[in-house]
Amino acid sequence: MAHSAHTEHAAPAILAEVNPAPLPRAILVENNRSFNWVTEKICGIIEGPTPRWWWISFAVSCFIASFTVLGIVYLVSTGVGVWGHANPVNWAWDIVNFVFWIGIGHAGTLISAILCLLRQKWRTSINRAAEAMTIFAVVCAGIFPVFHVGRVWFAVWPGYLFPVPNANAIWPNFRSPLEWDVFAVSTYGTVSVLFWYIGLIPDLAVLRDRFLKTGNKVKSALYGFFAMGWRGSNRHWSNYEMAYLILAGISTPLVLSVHTIVSFDFAVSLIPGWHTTIFPPYFVAGAIFSGFGMVLTLMLPLRAIFRLEDLITQYHIDCMCKIILATGTIVGYAYGIEFFIAWYGSNPYEGFAFINRAFGHYAWAYWIMITCNVITPQFFWFKKVRQNIVLVWILSIFVNVGMWFERFVIIVTSLARDYLPSSWGYYSPSAVEIFTFFGTFGVFGVLFLLFIRFLPIMPMAELKAVMPQADPHAGHGDSKH
Amino acid sequence: MADSIYGLMARFDSASEIFHAAKKVRDAGFKNWDCITPFPIHGLDGAMGVRRSHxxxxxxxxxxxxxxxxxxxxxxxxxxxxxxxxxxxxxxxxxxxxxxxxxxxxxxxxxxxxxxxxxxxWLPQHYHPVLKSDQITRGLDDTFYVVIEARDPKFDLIRAKALLTQSGAKEISELEA
Structure with a gap:
């Protein structure tokens, strides 16, 4: 029959003797808030009137996004020649921007999947927004490989990217890492959306019922449709949690494989500076580094605007800064090892490629990269820096800039100076390329603003589950309710 | 009498209360019953006797x-x-x-x-007696409910009510089918 839970938690006798110092668990929700406070706070953002800053930001984002639209329309109607690519640099900003955006997405999956498996409970207050960031970053990334084929319909039909037989009945070349990339990125985008949606279901149900109560039947029906009739049943939670765990379990190898395969685009080729085995781990670390930079860039303003200090605490910011520090240091180490191997490998072309990166025509880009990626994160060793929110935000921007330049340095310097001096060149982007890339920030902004206006920016159910009141063994008899 | 209702919905105010109530309902031998919680409660599957997910x-x-x-x-x-x-x-x-x-x-x-x-x-299931109750808004917010269905062979309105009261339910209501 029902037995007492007290006996299960009897402390070992030795503890009384050694009297260990208490190690408090980090508080994830400050000020001892109630469950209802969380619901009101998160739903209040959606239910309240649209703030003026939102409309202003939305208008600005739409304007910026129009640059991408114009750039793409011009590209498709004229041809890929409108981009600045020419021999020998036939891959340039398009793939730089693609890798940049894909990399940013990786932090979202890291937070939602890897930190879930590692039971890092602090992920709960940032995972929803970070996953949204992932999806929107993949959208921005996808623009470049799809449109770099020029006549974009050829990507799908007759199948330059996807395996649909073309006019000569030839299939895509599955031996090529570029084809692997198509599958990696489309799988990544799809699984990210699925994972995000599954996380949203319980929260959409909350909004459904709240809108029904206030008489807004249209919104209630819309949220209700996507909530799938969720009713908080524990028999459902049991399957739900298992599904969530499995999705986290498969997203972890997925996120690692995506940037690994992206790095294969380079590592499998024979270009000096690309043909290195260090690329997969180095790219993954760089991706997580840049992604956390973007998470901070987005979350710190949200925290200030919506007064979310109780949910995104200093502890959360500390954790993110430390991940940036760790991954940034890995990236810096990889830069060093690349140089070492270039020298140690005694391949003159490889050696030249690296000397050329640091001291050649593109040295300016190389030193921007080193400054932003190697020096910037080192500031996060200091608690004073991590506690200065404005400074953290500025440093996070530097991380984003640095990681864009990393891809630029890897891709452009290696192609501009390969084996034969007779085929050397210097690449500069065309105005169309610059516009298209600039506009993707607007595309991202539009999507992210729509997200924070219409969807709960934090997973309410998960937040509640990490609060101290959620532990059924927490307060026998002296429950705070 | 019991034919006209879907079941009983009993309110509990904290995670530990529903955890202990779930054990009692499980030990009373009910099969068609459920807990409504705003978030997954650690260990509640065991307390309810729910088997590992398939x-x-x-x-x-x-x-x-x-x-x-x-x-x-x-x-x-x-x-x-x-x-x-x-x-x-x-x-x-x-x-x-x-x-x-x-x-x-x-x-x-x-x-x-x-x-x-x-x-x-069995999702999507947009109609459900629990969803028709206006208590569901709180059930997805900060309150916990045990629902015992009338179709359970052991269901008897008076005895089920007594069990829920004895388990510490703050409020018991009947759900329309």
């Missing part, structure tokens, strides 16, 4: 299907339908086919997992 079986089938699809698609296109020598490489090799088979394993597993979750939970 979702992983769906995932396994999905994963195997994905891997097979990837490998066979690449074999079919490269070695069977239109063999074409590219870069002096073999028509088919599991090595170059692996990255895509790996990605499809994950893709199919994700779809199968979610399908499994929906199938096992």
């Amino acid at each position: 979702v992983p079986k769906f995932s396994l089938v999905g994963g195997l299907a994905g891997f097979t699809t990837g490998m066979s698609m690449i074999w079919f296109t490269g070695a069977f339908d239109y063999p074409l020598i590219v870069g002096g490489k073999p028509y088919f090799s599991p090595l170059f086919a692996f990255p895509i088979a790996y990605e499809l394993t994950i893709l199919f597993t994700a779809f199968a997992t979610i399908a499994g979750m929906f199938i096992l939970n």
Whole structure:
């Protein structure tokens, strides 16, 4: 029959003797808030009137996004020649921007999947927004490989990217890492959306019922449709949690494989500076580094605007800064090892490629990269820096800039100076390329603003589950309710 | 009497209260009953006697299907339908086919997992007596409910009410079918 839970938690006798110092668990929700406070706070953002800053930001984002639209329309109607690519640099900003955006997405999956498996409970207050960031970053990334084929319909039909037989009945070349990339990125985008949606279901149900109560039947029906009739049943939670765990379990190898395969685009080729085995781990670390930079860039303003200090605490910011520090240091180490191997490998072309990166025509880009990626994160060793929110935000921007330049340095310097001096060149982007890339920030902004206006920016159910009141063994008899 | 109602819905105000109430309802031998909670409570499955989820079986089938699809698609296109020598490489090799088979394993597993979750939970189910109750708003916010269905063979209105009261329910209401 029902037995007492007290006996299960009897402390070992030795503890009384050694009297260990208490190690408090980090508080994830400050000020001892109630469950209802969380619901009101998160739903209040959606239910309240649209703030003026939102409309202003939305208008600005739409304007910026129009640059991408114009750039793409011009590209498709004229041809890929409108981009600045020419021999020998036939891959340039398009793939730089693609890798940049894909990399940013990786932090979202890291937070939602890897930190879930590692039971890092602090992920709960940032995972929803970070996953949204992932999806929107993949959208921005996808623009470049799809449109770099020029006549974009050829990507799908007759199948330059996807395996649909073309006019000569030839299939895509599955031996090529570029084809692997198509599958990696489309799988990544799809699984990210699925994972995000599954996380949203319980929260959409909350909004459904709240809108029904206030008489807004249209919104209630819309949220209700996507909530799938969720009713908080524990028999459902049991399957739900298992599904969530499995999705986290498969997203972890997925996120690692995506940037690994992206790095294969380079590592499998024979270009000096690309043909290195260090690329997969180095790219993954760089991706997580840049992604956390973007998470901070987005979350710190949200925290200030919506007064979310109780949910995104200093502890959360500390954790993110430390991940940036760790991954940034890995990236810096990889830069060093690349140089070492270039020298140690005694391949003159490889050696030249690296000397050329640091001291050649593109040295300016190389030193921007080193400054932003190697020096910037080192500031996060200091608690004073991590506690200065404005400074953290500025440093996070530097991380984003640095990681864009990393891809630029890897891709452009290696192609501009390969084996034969007779085929050397210097690449500069065309105005169309610059516009298209600039506009993707607007595309991202539009999507992210729509997200924070219409969807709960934090997973309410998960937040509640990490609060101290959620532990059924927490307060026998002296429950705070 | 018991035919006209769907069941009883009893309110509890904290996670530990519903945890202990769930144990009592389980030990009383009920089968068709449930807990409504705003978030998954750690250990409540055990307290309710809910068995381990069957979702992983769906995932396994999905994963195997994905891997097979990837490998066979690449074999079919490269070695069977239109063999074409590219870069002096073999028509088919599991090595170059692996990255895509790996990605499809994950893709199919994700779809199968979610399908499994929906199938096992009988979702979408937009109509349910619990959803008709206006208490559901609080049940997804900060309150916890035990629902005992009238179709349970052990269900007897008066005795079920007594059990819930004895388990510490703050308020008991009857749910319309």
